[in-house]
Amino acid sequence: GKGHSHWSYEDLKHWSTDYSDCGGTKQSPINVDTDQAIFSPDLRPIQLSGYSLPANKQLKLKNNGHTVVLDLPETLALTGGYAQQYRAVQLHLHWGSPSGPGSEHTINGRRFAAEIHVVHYNTKYDSFTEAMVHPDGLAVLGAFLEVGHGENQYYNEILKHLLEIQEVGQETLVSGFNIAGLLPANLKLYFHYNGSLTTPPCYQTVKWTIFNHTMLLSRDQMSVLVSTLRSPEDELLQNNYRPVQNLHGRRVLASFQ
Numbered sequence: 602g603k604g605h606s607h608w609s610y611e612d613l614k615h616w617s618t619d620y621s622d623c624g625g626t627k628q629s630p631i632n633v634d635t636d637q638a639i640f641s642p643d644l645r646p647i648q649l650s651g652y653s654l655p656a657n658k659q660l661k662l663k664n665n666g667h668t669v670v671l672d673l674p675e676t677l678a679l680t681g682g683y684a685q686q687y688r689a690v691q692l693h694l695h696w697g698s699p700s701g702p703g704s705e706h707t708i709n710g711r712r713f714a715a716e717i718h719v720v721h722y723n724t725k726y727d728s729f730t731e732a733m734v735h736p737d738g739l740a741v742l743g744a745f746l747e748v749g750h751g752e753n754q755y756y757n758e759i760l761k762h763l764l765e766i767q768e769v770g771q772e773t774l775v776s777g778f779n780i781a782g783l784l785p786a787n788l789k790l791y792f793h794y795n796g797s798l799t800t801p802p803c804y805q806t807v808k809w810t811i812f813n814h815t816m817l818l819s820r821d822q823m824s825v826l827v828s829t830l831r832s833p834e835d836e837l838l839q840n841n842y843r844p845v846q847n848l849h850g851r852r853v854l855a856s857f858q
């Protein structure tokens with residue numbers, strides 16, 4: 602497409618001049634005020650199908666200058682929790698630095714160390730690029746990452762390759778593994794709201810699911826995540842999160858009380 606005219610997390614003000622949707626009233630990320638969330642018992646558990654990939658399936662992992670992106674085959678599908686079927690496009694991460702957290706969403710004002718986003722598109726549209734301009738076009742699953750005790754073997758499948766893609770534009774291949782291992786085992790407890798891509802073009806076409814359970818990585822793993830990749834300015838790629846956006850009257854639903 603027209604590519605990504607250069608934007609950065611430093612000059613957030615200019616996003617909406619170059620991309621009008623970035624100044625819209627249904628923007629992401631947001632702060633989730635759990636007291637204001639509306640318990641919705643009809644929100645079903647999220648169901649993942651085809652997420653367990655054989656080791657002989659090779660996936661592209663890329664440093665695109667803003668994050669690390671793992672391309673996903675369309676065989677991964679969301680079959681529960683959403684009214685329509687969505688298929689996977691890619692997953693990527695947002696993180697902070699050794700001196701502070703970098704999740705995009707916050708819960709009661711708390712920012713977590715990092716956040717994973719698994720991006721899907723609605724299969725009623727012919728392609729991702731077609732889907733991403735329709736209000737029900739995209740579904741992104743988000744989970745928070747924190748430092749815990751043990752090493753997380755699933756995140757290691759990605760983190761062990763970061764040294765190979767330190768520079769912007771570098772890519773490498775990752776052997777297939779169970780992508781579901783990157784998300785909480787409990788897919789029943791989540792917040793749900795209508796929002797947007799958190800990067801230009803900021804299309805307001807995302808049905809967000811933010812899981813209540815957090816993923817735990819070791820201290821060393823989190824350190825690799827926040828201090829390996831380099832940015833277009835050839836500095837460390839850090840704090841690649843957008844500030845929280847105004848709800849403008851939107852309601853956040855909760856699948857639990």
Ligand SMILES: NS(=O)(=O)c1c(F)c(F)c(SCCc2ccc(C(=O)O)cc2)c(F)c1NC1CCCCCCC1
Binds near residue numbers: 693800
């Ligand atoms: N949180 S999010 O889902 O909005 C999101 C971000 F916050 C992101 F920061 C990103 S990365 C920035 C956009 C980008 C830049 C370069 C390339 C490339 O060279 O291939 C690709 C994409 C990023 F890729 C995504 N997700 C993308 C949205 C951007 C365009 C379509 C690609 C799929 C989803």
Ligand SMILES: [Zn+2]
Binds near residue numbers: 693694695
């Ligand atoms: Zn994201």
